[in-house]
Amino acid sequence: MLEGEKVRLRSFELSDVDEIMKHWNQMELRILLGAMDRGPAARNQEEEWIKDTWKLRQERKAFLFAIETVADNKLIGGSGLFKFDWTSRSAEVGISIYNPDYWGKGYGVESLNLLLRFAFKDLNLNRVELEVFEFNRRARKCYQKVGFQAVGRRRRARFIDGQHHDSIIMDLLREEWSTGQQVD
Numbered sequence: 348m349l350e351g352e353k354v355r356l357r358s359f360e361l362s363d364v365d366e367i368m369k370h371w372n373q374m375e376l377r378i379l380l381g382a383m384d385r386g387p388a389a390r391n392q393e394e395e396w397i398k399d400t401w402k403l404r405q406e407r408k409a410f411l412f413a414i415e416t417v418a419d420n421k422l423i424g425g426s427g428l429f430k431f432d433w434t435s436r437s438a439e440v441g442i443s444i445y446n447p448d449y450w451g452k453g454y455g456v457e458s459l460n461l462l463l464r465f466a467f468k469d470l471n472l473n474r475v476e477l478e479v480f481e482f483n484r485r486a487r488k489c490y491q492k493v494g495f496q497a498v499g500r501r502r503r504a505r506f507i508d509g510q511h512h513d514s515i516i517m518d519l520l521r522e523e524w525s526t527g528q529q530v531d
C-alpha cells in the first residue's frame with residue numbers, strides 16, 4: 348500500500364516486539380527522541396503500545412506505521428501522524444529509524460515521502476508540523492530534504508542528558524510539497 352523502492356510503511360504487528368526491544372532501550376536513540384525521562388520500557392508495554400496503534404488508527408486519532416525494508420522485510424523503525432486538527436487539516440509527524448545500522452542511508456527520506464503522500468493525498472491534510480532538537484543534525488537535514496522549513500525555535504525547552512536544549516519547529520504546507528519533486 349505505502350511502498351517505495353527501499354521501504355514500505357505497514358501496520359505494526361505483535362511479532363515486531365522482539366526487534367523493537369533490541370533497540371528501544373538504547374540510550375543514543377532515546378536521547379535523539381527526548382525519551383530518556385521515561386526510563387526503560389518493558390516488553391509488555393511495547394505490546395500494549397502496538398495494540399494502541401491499531402485502536403488510534405481506527406479512531407482516526409493517529410496513524411502510526413512500521414517501517415520495513417522492501418529487500419528483506421526487516422523492521423527498521425516507525426513513523427506516523429498524530430495530534431490531528433481535522434478542522435484546520437493539520438497534524439504532527441514523527442519518525443524513528445530504531446536500528447542505527449540503517450541511519451544515513453536514505454531510509455528516512457523515503458519513509459517520510461511515503462508518509463507525506465498519505466497525509467496530503469489520502470488524508471487530505473493541508474499542513475504537517477514537527478519538532479526536532481537543534482543538535483539532531485541528521486534529522487534536520489532529512490526533514491529539509493523532503494521540504495520542511497524551520498518556522499520557530501523553542502528555547503531551552505527540553506532537558507536531555509543533563510542539559511537544556513533548544514528545539515526547532517518545522518512545517519510543510521501541501522502546496523509546497525505538491526510543487527516539489529515528490530509528486531508524480
Ligand SMILES: CC(C)(COP(=O)(O)OP(=O)(O)OC[C@H]1O[C@@H](n2cnc3c(N)ncnc32)[C@H](O)[C@@H]1OP(=O)(O)O)[C@@H](O)C(=O)NCCC(=O)NCCS
Nearest residue numbers: 379443444450451452453454455456479484485486488489
Ligand atoms: C532522523 C532519521 C529519521 C533520518 O533518517 P535517515 O535514514 O538516517 O536519513 P537519510 O539518510 O534519509 O537523510 C539524512 C541526510 O542527512 C545527512 N546526514 C547524516 N548525518 C548527518 C549529520 N551528522 N549532520 C548533518 N547531516 C547528516 C545525510 O547525508 C543525508 O543527506 P544526503 O542524502 O544529502 O547525504 C533517522 O536517522 C533516525 O530515525 N534517527 C534516530 C531517531 C531520530 O533522530 N528521530 C528524529 C527525531 S525528531
